[in-house]
Amino acid sequence: MEYLEFELPIKELEEQFEKACAIGEESEVDVTDTCKQIEKKLKETKKEIYKNLTPWQRVQLSRHPSRPYTLDYIDAICGESFLELHGDRNVKDDKAMIGGLGKIGDQSFMFVGQQKGYNTKTRQYRNFGMANPEGYRKALRLMKSAEKFNIPVVTFIDTPGAYPGLEAEERGQGEAIARNILEMTRLKIPVIVVIIGEGASGGALGIGVGNKVLMLENAWYSVISPENCSSILWRSWDQKEKAAEALKLTAKDSVKLKVVDEIVKEPLGGAHSDRETTFKTVRDKILASFEELKNLSPEELVEKRMEKYANMGVFKD
Structure with missing residues (x-):
């Protein structure tokens, strides 16, 4: 531990x-x-x-090495029914972005999410959960396939951001994320988003547009990480705690700002302290969200999703 x-x-x-x-046990002393x-x-x-917990401490919990990742949730929720699908049909298969079909009970879902590694070797293999453009294009391909067969989409967000490398920019990182945001607003199927760990920048937004956005209690969601914010404003990482406070990145702040719809309660000590309870809670929340959305027409789903995001950032004095 x-x-x-x-x-x-x-x-x-x-x-x-x-x-x-x-x-x-070793002696006769009571x-x-x-x-x-x-x-x-x-x-x-x-x-x-x-x-x-302070905002910075919640950021630390969201990065805990024992915290469950996307595939942990999918394996626990779907069991052997999950079938992973690969490739963007253009460049390659991005290992930082995973997706495929799975069932919760009798209901099929298309699952998409960022996947981190458990040790040095798998972290490099998964590129630390930072997807390239082909990862976002793969995610969009799977979501469009789900739309074609009227299968609801569930996305799991857990990324420190989209990969910022030169090759990623050359292959159109910004365009890939922007395309996903546009296309996700127009999907004619229920889209449920679950922020399970880090939700940073456009890397999170690229699979983060949904009818229902759920966020685990100790996850965070922001345009930038506290460390990078501190390095820009103070030229040092020393002010990361102050930055975390100012960014309003916690689940409570996100709900208050109407960026997120609902907080998913974690066991005392964080999601990693009682995985089974966490998996069951997330599973139940996904099913409850689907029950809310399943009877809406495709037009209503799109309209409500567009209205939800159009109203963000609107304040009255």
Whole structure:
């Protein structure tokens, strides 16, 4: 188990609890009361820490190495029914963007999302979750196929941004993302977006236009990462915590600004602390969102989606 800096008090208490239990098992000393006291203090400490997380601490949680990624959600939700589809039929198959058909119960969905790696080798293979233009074109190809067969789309967002390399720009990174945003507003099928981790910049927006946008409690969604914002404004990463506060990137801020429709509650300690509960919660939220949308006509789906995004950023004095 890996601990973040602000989780160190939890680590100390868990180590004390394990030592106390070990002493009880190895000797005849009764440590039941001691274990109960430590366990009680551990629960209280967890509640206190996770109840008062700063925006920067939520960013750290969203990047936790044990946090589940897109394929984890799809495997847990769909099981063996998931069939991954590959390639943009133009350049190549982008490993940072995955997609395919899967079922939740008897209902088919087209799943699309960014995929990160679990270790150095797979992170390089997945390009750290940063898709190239062919990744966004693959995503659009799959979504248009879903529209053709009247299959709802579910997208999972978890990216530090679209890949900013020279080759990506040469192949039309900006155009690919802009094309996706345009085409997603016009899809005549239900589109459900789930922000499961990092939602940065155009890399997130390229698969982020939906009728219903859900966001996990400890995910973040912003035009820029706190570190990059700090480096632009203060010429240093030292102000990243201040930048995170100013960017209003948390789930609560996103709902308040009407960028996101609903917050998906995470288990105490984050999505990685109880994966099964997280998967079940996300699965139930996807099905509930689909129930809201399934009886709308194609015209209504497009109209409501367009209206939703047209109203963003409109304020009355």
